[in-house]
Amino acid sequence: MQNAIKPFEFETYSYNPEELNARCNWYLEKVTQTYELLENNPKSAIEFFRSYNILLRQEYHHYKLKKVSDVMINNRQNSDVKKEFDYVGWVTDVYAKQIGQTTLKNITSVLYDYDDYAVHYGFK
Secondary structure (H helix, E strand, O other): HHOOOOOOOOOOOOOOOHHHHHHHHHHHHHHHHHHHHOOOHHHHHHHHHHHHHHHHHHHHHHHHHHHHHHHHHHHOOHHHHHHHHHHHHHHHHHOOOOOOOOOOOOHHHHHHHHHHHEEEEEOO
């Protein structure tokens, strides 16, 4: 199911704010589902989390390889570019907090970061 969704690549400013909001909300829905799994079947929650978190990691690496964030810094006054820049910031911040492997011991704090940064960047 998650395999059909491809990472955003950000070669240009090709994603409109609605698409960016939808992608962030998609991640947040997965976070909610992970919390539900944690209550019922903790082991499967880790597997489920990794199934979509790998997409976030791929998006992070696309940004870094293409150095899009450097280009966006100079164009933030454009509202579409700003939203894309915010999305890059959201992914980068969520990714940066993931030190080591996600385990049952630390998964709650990792999930919290998804939600917390979504509020900070205006996706929630």
